[in-house]
Structures are given as C-alpha cells and as structure tokens.
Amino acid sequence: MKLFLTFLAFILPVECLKILIYQVAVGRSHMSFSGALTDILADAGHEVHLLISEWNPSAKDDCTKRATSIRRIRMPPNGTTISHLAHLADPFKMTVWKYFSSMEQFKIMKDVPSLFCKMIINDDELMKWLREQHFDAALTSMYDLCPFGLFHVTGIKPVIGYVATPIISNVIAALKIDSPASYTPGNRATILFSTSITLIR
Template sequence: MISLRFNFLKYLYPTLCFLTLILITLQHNSDRLQSEFKKVKQLKILVYSPSLSWSHGQFLGRIADTLVDAGHEVHFLKYIMSPDLQMKNETRKVEKIYHIAPSLANAKQVDVRNLHLIADSFSQRRPFLTFFDHPIIEFDPIMATVCKDTLKEHELLQKLTNEHFDVGIAEMYDYCPSALFHKLNVRTKIKVTAIRLIQMVSRKFDIPSFASFMPNAMAPRLGLESSFFLRLLNFYNEFLDWLWIDEIYFRTQDKIIREEFGQDFPNLKELVKDTSLMFINSNPFLELTRPISNKIIYIGGLVDDMASEESKKLDEAINFC
C-alpha cells in the first residue's frame, strides 16, 4: 500500500508540471490568436475633410473619433477652407493628421463666409428662381481651387498611397474626393453628408427626386400643403438643377483632374457611383418620405453631446417605434 502511494506521488508532480505547461501554452496561443484576429479586423481608414465650415468638419471629426474607438487606424486629411478650422481641431483622437492650407492669394476666395449667396442659403433669404442666383455657381470656383491645391500636393499624395488605405471617407458633393481616393488606390469608398440628402447628391446615385412634394434644397419654398403655383415653381428649379446646375462641378473639375492625373483617367461620374455606403446626418423619421437606396445609412445626432432631456425622450420614443 505504501509502495503504491509512493509510486502515485512519484508521477503526480511531473504530470502536474506537464499539464501546467500545456495550459500556459494554450493561453499564450489563445492570446496570440486574439491579437492576430484583432489585427485582421483593424482597418486603415482615410478621412478627407475639405470642410465648408466648422459644423461639416466637426461631423467628419466625430466619425473619425468613433472609428478610433472601434479600434481602427484612422488618418485625417483636411483642407483648411475656413480660418475657424485653422485654430480648431475637428477630431480629438486621431493622431495622424495632414493639413493642406490655401495660398495667400486663395485664402480669401475659399472662405465661404465671404459669399452672400451661401450665407443666404442658411437664412430665410432664399432665391425665388435659382436661375438668377444659385449658390452652386459661387461654390464652383471654391471647390475647383480646393481640388487643384489638393491634387498638386504630390509628395503628400505619394505618402498617402504608400499607406494602402482600406477605406476612404469624405463628403462628396463634388468629384475631387472620388478622384483622390481612386488615385490613392483606396478599395472602399464611403460618402457622408453633414446635411440631409439633397437632390444634387441623390441624383449622382440615380436616386429619384419628385418635385411635386420634395422641396428644392437651394430654394425650399414648397411646404407640406402647397399651391399649384409653388409646386410649378419647385418643378422649374428642380428641372434647372437637373439640366444645368448638377453638371457645373463636373464641367470644371473634370478638366482639372485630367490635367493632373492624365487624359486616360476613369470617368468621374462612374467613380462617384462606386460608393459602398452613404452616411446621412439626419433622422429618417424627420425626413420627407422619399425613395432611397440600401446604401444610405442615417446617423443623425452623432455630434450632439449636449442633448436636452426633451431630445433624449424624443429619441427614446423614436427608437421604441
């Protein structure tokens, strides 16, 4: 009996050591697998922000911060259109930020605060007929200057190309972000808008708009209960946008982009359509009923940190529905 107990104890210690070694090895491999799995899931993302104002930049900055919190590697490329963005930083958590500043000659031109038509677009002084004073006509030389200055940053673009980004995110009201992402070999493109889904943007993705009940974004005089005259006026403004205004950016920037990247550069309209998702800074319950695409994701309220109690109650009610 004593001999049997001695033999048992003789082999117990090495057996426990062997099992402990196995457990340590398994734990090490498990930690390594989890680390490798995390690396596989981590994406390298470029956020491009030629922002028109602080609110637009803040929206893109919050998207970037959210992606950093999710464990992704985010880079932020910003063109400083407004002096406010020279002193403010849209993002709090992104470490790799690249700045493109306008020249002294262009600084005043790209500052949208100097343009009365654009300022009026955010007030009650909206144009009655967009044929005479459409804000896009003033936006066009600004966006052309931003595009030209950005594409001429050859060393910076080469540096960004070498990063091999998985995803590119930008507000794509014009064609330059799509051309930039294509040049940088970004595989997946995501479009965002810091405002609601306007017709000028939706038409680029073949999403229809109906002038009978959807007000023109630049002259929204049409209400939920409108007269025949106001509907006819809205139809006229929408028709003008479709016929002429929507092509203004294309006519200007196609020449700029091809001069920089070559005449064999792909069709810009097709590059714009090559978008995986579209993030809209709005709530679907507060939008007019309209056709949308499965690519559209509403993320309204992303920037609102100081929501009132009434806003929180409304949000709970909407989510409950």
C-alpha cells in the same frame, strides 16, 4: 464563464483598419460630424487619418483629438474660399432667394471645389503620402466629388461617401443614383410649395 470569455478575447484575431477620412471644412457642424466619425472609429481600435480641404478658413476646429494624423489643404491668402459667400458673411441678411439669384454666388460654389481639387492633385508630396500609406478604406464627405477620383488614382478602396445633411441633388445626379423617395414631394403638396421646389431645382 467570464474567464473563458476573457481568454477568447485575447486569442481571437482583431482586425484594425487604417482609414482615411476626407472632410470639406464648410463650417463647424460639418467638422463636428467628421470628428464624431473619427472618434467612433478610433474608439473601435482603428487608425484614422484626416485629410481636410479648408474651403472655409474660419472652420479651424478639427473637432477630434483621436486622429492619428491631420492634414489640411489651405488656399493661398489671395485665393477664393466659400467665406466669400453672402450667406456665410451675413447669414441673417442673406435669404435663400437672393442666394440662388446671384451668379457670383454660383461661381464661388463652382470654382472653390475645382481649385482645391487642382491643388490636391498637383501636390506631389500629398499624392505620394496617399499612395504609400496603403489605407484599408476611405470615407469622404459627399459635398466634394474630387476625393472619389483622388482615391481611384491613389488606389484606395473601398470608398464610402457620407453626408451630415440631406444629400444634395447634384451629388445624386453625379453618382447616377435614384433620388430617395423621401426627397420627392407627394401629391398633396401645395402649389406654392411645388413651385418653390421647382425653382430651387
């Protein structure tokens, strides 16, 4: 029986896919998640390429050695990155309430994704590479909505979104999907908890 199964393993077709993973370099935990995805797919025999938007220049580790290729998009030295956010600069001093009350913090979170998206779209060499690779699928971190348009323009299908943390409400709204029931507070929430959730939204 073992000989027969071994024989079948050699004659049955194996489909290896060419996969692109787009990751936003926010912090090491985010990179570890996409690195683990890369390793799992590579271990399964797929060819995996990484495209990393370096929102946070201190997130240098790719967290994988199994990617076929790794391309990083970096902001010029005088450009804005999320390393300017107060909770990254001093995480023990900055509270969530101070963070949400700062228009400067919101501006950084609004500007950084669009600046990186413009850099990617205007990079003719990168756009050509994406079209010529003929990827079978793309996986993308859902912290950034740019890759959904990028993959549409370059003809990469299917596109699969993933998150390493609970999905954020602006992503749910942009994709026009219902908020998961587990994210909706029940009727037993305290007044303080309900008020804080309302303020955060």
